[in-house]
Amino acid sequence: MAQAADSARLVVGLTGGIGSGKTTVANAFGALGATLIDTDEIARALTAPDGEAMPRIAADFGPGFITQDGAMNRSAMRARVFSDPAAKKRLEDILHPMIRTACQTALQELAGPYALLIVPLLVETGHYLPWCQRVLVVDCDEATQLQRVMQRSGLSRTEALKIIASQATREARLAAADDVIDNSGSPLALPAQVSLLHQRYITAARNL
Template identity: 55%
Template sequence: MTHNHPFIVGLTGGIGSGKSAAADAFAALGIEVVDTDAIAHELTGANGAAMPLIVAAFGPAMRGPDGAMDRNAMRALVFEDSSARKRLETILHPLIGQLSQERCLRADSPYVILSVPLLIESERYRDRCDRICVVDCPSELQLARVMKRSGLAEEEVRAIMAAQATRDQRLAAADDVIDNSGTLAQLEARVCALDQTYRRLASAV
């Protein structure tokens, strides 16, 4: 790459929209995907860089027997105590931001997909992206997919959806939209078309 800043496409979508399927389709075309969710899992896994900070802030009860963060215990805590959520975010967000930045810069592909669930809600990531690509489907379909996949009750899924940007807000922020209300093959065809566009845009930078 001639320029020292890779061309970054921010990929986002509400829960159950098919963002992971789209990211996988880009990866299958040889594009590097930097996924902030995966980085968060890494940081809170056994020997993860965030674990000493989490134990220092919340006590050893938050570390499971395998050395990773006890996700259920943490989920219960932040659900009941919003200040605990803030403390956890204060630990994780800077680390995720730093690691994702480093990985984008090191990426060795024509452009980089930066996959961020709350991209629209977070200026930190929005400002880094050259394009924003939103995976979209009707909210009732989102709801059905998440309930089927996670086994969560409808109220729980609706609560998660309510905490995210609305469909209209995401679409308003999008440069490109991947409609994922159809089949996986249709999703992959749309990704293939966008891949050509992004390669062209990246080479022109």
């Protein structure tokens, strides 16, 4: 694990494509006692009203990307970064260092036996891979993924496919995985898979 995030605890990087069910799986681990460090949740806090990133976002992008209550206008920003790679990089340059710092702090303060570091683009960026002793991929087939994204977000098929295409392929994620949870079927199949891996992680954490 990278020195900046040094910890005596086990760190498991959790990832998966949009609509794969990362949040559901992460919450199941959390219910069993894992510490959850979610980069998306950190980003939401940074871009909420009075969030640490908001002054720079307002200065760099202007009032059209700020809601009336002072948060980042997520829909406007999403449309902008998908159509403008330079704007995407500017936003990443603001948010990513802040997210990494927050993750480092959380790992250094980790009290539980192990942490799930939840990074949707773990495979794509590779930035957090050196921090993780194991990589857990939440997997499902693309048809299921597409259906979930459309139902959850109200996106058109074209919009959902564009997001899916912007992420790593299913094959690339599975190639990077040490562990896989299959979430293609019923949610009833998840608890047994989560429980088994939780026990393995507890044992691995004790052996560090």
